[in-house]
Amino acid sequence: MSGRVAVVGAGALGLLATKVFIEDGWTVTTYESRDYIGGLWKDSDDSTISVHATTIFNSSKYRAAMSDFPFADNDDDYPTAAQLHEYLERYARHFELLPSIKVGTKVLNIKRDGEGWQLVARKTSTGETLTEHFDKVCIATGSFNTPRWPTLEGLDRYHGRVLHSIDFHRSEDFKDQNVLIVGMHATAQDVTNSLSENAKHVYLSHRGGLLLLPRYIEDGTVFDSSVNVGVTFVMAWMTRKLPALWNWMVDKILQKASMKAFPVIPEAWGLSPAPSCAVSTPLMADTLWPHLSSEFAEPVPPINRILGPRSIELANGRVLEDIDSIIYCTGYHFSIPDGLVTEDIHPYPGNSLGQPPNLYRNIFPLHPDQSICKSLAYLGHAAITFPGFVQHELIAMAISQVFLGNSPLPSYKAMLNWRTVNLAERQAMIARYNPREGSTFYPVLLNFGDHLQWLDKTAGTGLYSNLSFPLFNLRAWRLWWQDKELYSLCLKGLFTPVLWRLFETGKRRAMPRADCRSMIVRENERSQEQKMRRIASKKLL
Structure with a gap:
């Protein structure tokens, strides 16, 4: 047994973290202050952040899903708020997460206790206070907490x-x-x-x-389906090596798409x-x-x-x-609920709202004590322009591998240097593009290529080592030789989240190859079926 992990929050991030930790062998207890799971994806009538009944997700269901749990056939191409909440409930039931979750239990405080963590929580219905001890803690309360x-x-x-x-x-x-x-x-x-x-x-x-x-392009496909794995690798390389050129290209492509869809x-x-x-x-x-x-x-x-x-x-x-x-x-300031952690490990210490979090990779505390860095992590404060929940699932996988000791963190000095570089890159972007104060240039956004490659390596998904630069990659040639259809779907087909579960590396858990292949094929078929339905519906108008 790996040890005990506390997850704070049972919204989408908390649920996927709970699932990842359980499958990696941890004993998990998840705390949720509301009386239900799913967090903000359930339309509520209180003063906590939630979707509205009319909310529609911005990622299609073909890109938005968790890596091993697709949306249902009868969910809309772009799921509604109600469908998303139902999806999260199905996810929790399917992977038997509910026994690990304490709903109606608000975490009041987390503090260092020897080599572990003491967590104090209160049952919202009775006021009863609970004190428990854990080896590791993952705070998954989301990033939006304080209204602007x-x-x-x-x-x-x-x-x-x-x-x-x-x-x-x-x-x-x-x-x-x-x-x-x-x-x-x-x-x-x-x-x-x-x-x-x-x-x-x-x-x-x-x-x-x-x-x-x-949400749809001219040929009837969902907007986010055109970016396959091959395009993603090109994007990752250019955002690291030629960011200004890449941003110019993306602006031109999206402006053209906008003018076609909304010409007047x-x-x-x-x-x-x-x-x-x-x-x-x-x-x-x-x-x-x-x-x-x-x-x-x-x-x-x-x-x-x-x-x-x-x-x-x-x-x-x-x-x-x-x-x-x-x-x-x-909108909202990126923050965590008040009182959770002490100032010396708080991701937004003092008056730093609106600033990038004081975290390595926007995940782990920047603290000289490595035992703290390797046992406390935050979900929802690191992001790249990548659709759906899977980027946060990858972060949860990376956190688990760091907690297990399979993926080491760099030295404190190296982590500080990473943050210095990250802040410098952000200031260069601000100087070049002059975003408005409070715009959607969120302080948690990271360099796409650098962050994606770090996630792939730390979580151990094997996507880069098996599929990048395929002409010069022996693993890619081996996949082509063994299964040409799968090879083609991986590089040129739909970039379904299932791909992150395909390759076994000894870190995050891969799906059995036959099951994973079957799911990849089916997701590509569903995407093509969606396109045909869209074309047929337009012809009938």
């Missing part, structure tokens, strides 16, 4: 309702209202879609520059020019577009000041009258 509240001049003069999207639950509360939404991205899209059932008009106040993308975007909306995708995440805008086209939702400039009880002046001098409610869709 930009300052609006003259807000004290306003007499309407003001709330953050974290407290938006019922569109009926806004029946026949004029609503001003502060922000124009994914959450604003969800809230606008919900308000369309009851509100009179919605204004989307934004600071300019947003690229709108479709009024200049008055102020969406062009959009910032580089290197520092600003495009919006998958299929849900918002009908509301923009119908003029129910109207993009407007930033707010200059509040003039009176229901009057708001915009940056261009226009005054909006009869504004009944203001909803902040301004």
